[in-house]
Structure formats: structure tokens, C-alpha cells
Amino acid sequence: MSVEIIEAIKKDAIPLKHKEHFNFKALLDASKKAKYILLGESSHGTSEFYTTRAELSKTLIKDKGFSFIVVEGDWPACQQVNRYIKGYEHDYKNAREALTAFGRWPTWMWANKELIDFVEWLKVHNQGLPPEKRVGFYGMDVYSLWESMDEIIKYLEKTDAPELETAKKAFACFEPFNRDPQLYGVSGSFYREDCKEEVIQLLTELTLKKKAHTSYYEEGKLNLEVNALVTANSENYYRTMVTHDNESWNIRDRHMVEVINSIATYYGEAAKGIVWAHNTHVGDARATDMADEELVNVGQLLREQEGNENVFIVGFGTHRGTVIAADEWGVDFERMLIPPAQSGSWEDFMHQANPHDKVLLFHKTNRAVFNKKIGHRAIGVVYHPQYEHYGNYVPSVLPERYDAFIYINSTTALEPLEVEEVVL
Incomplete structure (x- = not known):
């Protein structure tokens, strides 16, 4: 097989x-019908994954008319x-500050x-560019419970909206948990002391009356809508986890996916997203052992929603290098070594084929060859290189999981900025 x-x-x-110069032509040709192009990474701390996605995104925006970028962030x-x-925000002098x-x-x-x-x-x-043509940058993650409530209160106060009292009631319900999601989760799961009803009432009111809301700043209604979803x-996430x-x-x-849909609706029917x-x-989770545990993910859900031809998924991987990660949740990051890929893994096969950076497109003529379940490395924000063979390889049928794969043989760690950090 190998x-x-x-x-x-x-x-x-x-x-x-x-x-x-990056050679994206074949990938762009293969993805030309896609409404959404999903760009992955096999770690959250690899420099080349970020810079390569950035260059590909620039090309998609300039040459293919993509309208917005949504990232795994708050x-x-x-x-x-x-x-x-x-150009809406004047508090930041440059991107570093933003x-x-x-x-x-x-x-x-x-x-x-x-x-x-x-x-x-x-x-x-x-x-x-006119406001409606400007490319947006948005976060789709679920973690910002308290920050999103702050934004909702601020918006409703500014617009003197009738839902303000409902929002304040929901906010007050969360106050005893001191912005600690773990504390809230334990209270909600084991003691039935939660704020579910207050949150549902707030979301219902905001949804029913969203057309009546006035916007006192650019994209205000979209901001209110997504913060309510968050x-x-x-x-629900913290109570369930x-x-x-x-x-x-x-x-x-x-x-x-709900957030992606809200953004797409805001931009209009012809919008295309990265x-x-x-x-x-x-x-796509269905091409991995995640399916055995009844787990779904963004790639699967978007393919089911839009059809495979309208969603183009690009996986990323590396054979060896360095990475930014931590050895446990919430502690300081480290620059860690990524050992050479495990023998018989997807990354090992890519390396053995030739140790050069490359793009591999999956299509009808090669699908049968690659249609095997192969271990594919995944590195999270918490990483233990010495033990990675115990759980860092996800059994995957690559041509069903992705439409293309970008392989960078040797990679380097991200360069983090110094910021004031909050651990939750």
C-alpha cells in the first residue's frame, strides 16, 4: 500500500x-466553483501555515472576488x-496594535x-472601496460568553432598545460565576443552577425584533446578532462540556457554521467566504474516526448544507520542525520541536515521495489510490511531542476529508506578540 x-x-x-512565488494556479482552477474555501492547519502554532493561508487568501480576494474571512477566533x-x-476603527495606529x-x-x-x-x-x-465591497475579518468561535454579553449591553444601551432589561437580567444571572466558564459549567451541570432560560429569552427577543433595531455604528446589527448567538x-457549550x-x-x-451563515447573509447571495x-x-469529520464518536465539524456541515461542489477544503501538514504550544491548558507557551512524522502516516508518505513543499489535488483519477484510512497528524494548543504517537494521529481517508492538501516539509514556530493575557 505505502x-x-x-x-x-x-x-x-x-x-x-x-x-x-506561490504556485496556486491548479488549486484555484479546481476550486473555481466554490462558495466557501476552507483552509486548515495541523497546528495552531506554525508560521508557514499562517503565511501560506494569507498568500492564498490574498489571491482569492484579488482575483476571485472573495468577500470575507472567518477564523477560529473570538x-x-x-x-x-x-x-x-x-477603516471604521481609529483607536489603533497599526495592525500590531489591533x-x-x-x-x-x-x-x-x-x-x-x-x-x-x-x-x-x-x-x-x-x-x-465602498463599504459594501470591503473584505471583512470575523471570528466564529464560541468561547466569548462574557465579552459578547458586554457587547450586547453596550449596544442596547446606546440604542435605548426595549430588550435592554432582558439583557441585564441575563447578565446578572451570570455575575455570581465571576466570568469563570468552568465554575458556570459545574454549577449548570451538577446543581441545575444555570442561566439557560434567561439566555433563551434574550435570544428570542433579539431575533424577533432584529429588523426594528437601529444601528449606531457600522455593522452594528450583524455584531448584535452574532453576539447573541455566541x-x-x-x-450551552459551557454547561454541556x-x-x-x-x-x-x-x-x-x-x-x-451558524456564524458563517449570518455573515454570508449580511454580505448577500453572491458572497464567497474563506x-x-x-x-x-x-x-470533513465523516472521513475520520470522529464519525465513530458521532462528532460533526464545520467541513462536514458546510458540505451537507451547500453541496460538495460549493465547498473546497484544503488540509495542511508538515513532516518536522518547531511549533508554539503549551504543555498544559492556560500555561505559558513554549517553542517545541516537532519530531519527524510517524512511519506509515500521511506526512511520512508525503516526505518519502520527496522532501519538498507541495500541493496535492484529489480527483477522480487518483481517488482510488488514496482512498485508504491513514494516520494524519494533528497538534493542538496543548502538545507533548514525546507522546504524540499515543493520540496525535487521526485516522483519515484523505480524498474524502479534503479536496487538496498543502504539505510543507519543515516548518517553524509562530512569533507571538506580547499581549495582556486572560486565561479562562
Whole structure:
């Protein structure tokens, strides 16, 4: 099996760069019908994944008319970047300052030097364009419960909206938990002391009356709508994660798709979106052992919603290098070594085919060769390189999980920015 796969990679892989320039033509041709292009990563701390996604996203925006980028980050923090690149925000002098809005651990995911140039590029690209044509940058994650409630209260106070009292009641319900999601989760799961009813009432009122809301700043209605979604889904997520880890995963990924849909509706029927997230979110869960545990993810849900032809998924991987990660949740990050890929893994086969950076497109003529369940490395924000063979390889049928794969043989760690960090 391995010889056949390695020979097929040698035959079909395309160099990632030509004379130091990225070679995206074949990938762009294959994805030309897609409404959504999902760009993965096999770690949250690899420099080349960020810079390569940035260059591909620039091309999609400039040449293919993509309208927005949605990332695996918090909505309120990403809104600060969005307002900066669209020219709405004047509190930040540059992209570096805007990225310091990412104060939640793990801050390095978005507060890093690799993103600075891309954020500045987005700002320059948007200059001179009418507001409806400006490319947006948004977060789709579920974690910002308290920050999103703060934004809702601020908005309703500014607009003197009738839902303000309901929002304050919901906010007051959460106050005893001191912005500690673990404390709230334990209370809700084991003691039935939760704020579910208050949150549902708030979301219902905001949804029913959303057309009546006035917007006192740019994209205000979208901001209110998504922060309400975050509040409702985050409450459910934190209450569920204590006792049902698998279901909390599903709540999170379904929430991500809800946010993508809200953004797409805001931009209009012809809008096209780029999604940046870990391979475990963008690569179709049905092609992995996640399906055995009844886990779903963004890639699967979008394919089911839009049809496979309208969703193009690109996985990313590396054979060896360095990475930014932590050895336990909430502690300081470290620059860690990524050992050479495990023998018989997807990354090992890509390396054996030739140790060069490359793009591999999956299509009808090579699908049968690659249609095997193969271990594919995944590194999270918590990582133990010495033990990675115990759980860092996800059995995957690659041509069903992705439409294309970008392989970078040797990678380097991200360069985090210094920010004031909050651990939750």
C-alpha cells in the first residue's frame, strides 16, 4: 500500500512554489466553483501555515472576488481587527496594535507577527472601496460568553432598545460565576443552577425584533446578532462540556457554521467566504474516526448544507520542525520541536515521495489510490511531542476529508506578540 501511495504522490504533487512565488494556479482552477474555501492547519502554532493561508487568501480576494474571512477566533476580538481593516476603527495606529485585542489564552493563535502583514494588506485593499465591497475579518468561535454579553449591553444601551432589561437580567444571572466558564459549567451541570432560560429569552427577543433595531455604528446589527448567538451557544457549550465532551464539540462546530451563515447573509447571495481553522474543524469529520464518536465539524456541515461542489477544503501538514504550544491548558507557551512524522502516516508518505513543499489535488483519477484510512497528524494548543504517537494521529481517508492538501516539509514556530493575557 505505502509504495503505491508514495508513487501516486510523486506523480500528482505540484511544487508549492515556482521561483520563490506561490504556485496556486491548479488549486484555484479546481476550486473555481466554490462558495466557501476552507483552509486548515495541523497546528495552531506554525508560521508557514499562517503565511501560506494569507498568500492564498490574498489571491482569492484579488482575483476571485472573495468577500470575507472567518477564523477560529473570538467574535469580539476579531471585530477589532475587522473595524481596523475597514477603516471604521481609529483607536489603533497599526495592525500590531489591533491584534493585541486577542487577550484570551491561547493568545498566540491570532496575536502573532505573521498576521501583521496580512492585516495591513487587507486594510490597504479595502481603501477606496465602498463599504459594501470591503473584505471583512470575523471570528466564529464560541468561547466569548462574557465579552459578547458586554457587547450586547453596550449596544442596547446606546440604542435605548426595549430588550435592554432582558439583557441585564441575563447578565446578572451570570455575575455570581465571576466570568469563570468552568465554575458556570459545574454549577449548570451538577446543581441545575444555570442561566439557560434567561439566555433563551434574550435570544428570542433579539431575533424577533432584529429588523426594528437601529444601528449606531457600522455593522452594528450583524455584531448584535452574532453576539447573541455566541451568548446562547456559549452558555450551552459551557454547561454541556463538563459531562458531555463530544456533544460540546458538536455545539461548538454547529455554532461556527451558524456564524458563517449570518455573515454570508449580511454580505448577500453572491458572497464567497474563506474559513481558517484547524484541520480537525475544516476536514470533513465523516472521513475520520470522529464519525465513530458521532462528532460533526464545520467541513462536514458546510458540505451537507451547500453541496460538495460549493465547498473546497484544503488540509495542511508538515513532516518536522518547531511549533508554539503549551504543555498544559492556560500555561505559558513554549517553542517545541516537532519530531519527524510517524512511519506509515500521511506526512511520512508525503516526505518519502520527496522532501519538498507541495500541493496535492484529489480527483477522480487518483481517488482510488488514496482512498485508504491513514494516520494524519494533528497538534493542538496543548502538545507533548514525546507522546504524540499515543493520540496525535487521526485516522483519515484523505480524498474524502479534503479536496487538496498543502504539505510543507519543515516548518517553524509562530512569533507571538506580547499581549495582556486572560486565561479562562
